[in-house]
Amino acid sequence: MTQEHDAEEPLDPSAERTAIRKRAMDMLARREHAPAELAHKLAQRDHDREQVAEVLDELIDDGLLSAARYADAMVSSRAARGIGPVRIRAELAPVQIDDAEIERALADSETDWNALAEEVRAKRFGAAQPEDFPTKAKQMRFLQRRGFDMDMLNAAFDD
Incomplete structure (x- = not known):
């Protein structure tokens, strides 16, 4: 049969x-x-x-599917790839993770966002700070596209 x-x-x-x-x-x-x-x-x-x-x-x-666990995993993996919190929020919104859950995951993350912004900038453009405004503006736009806010940008360019 x-x-x-x-x-x-x-x-x-x-x-x-x-x-x-x-x-x-x-x-x-x-x-x-x-x-x-x-x-x-x-x-x-x-x-x-x-x-x-x-x-x-x-x-x-049954605890096998969790929006909180998903948000935590996304924050962790994106931060490890040099992605900032602004972009992470934008990536979590379309999969219907609520704002409170996103903020909790970002707050619970042990990521120092300012240090990450500096690390990402240095990896892409070198350790030396930019000498002129056009170079600094280019680097700032890069970091903004990666999801870092103005406070984080300022910290990345702080001598």
């Missing part, structure tokens, strides 16, 4: 639910995901949105 599955025939609800949970667990095993991001990825796989929502609620209740 073969267990071929016809693409047109929907899975029974418990099999669908099991498939959604397995796929979600596989994705979470690779890296943290925001709940909204995981819901979107699962919906792209033609899973029933209602069942996806139910499975994600179960994963959250």
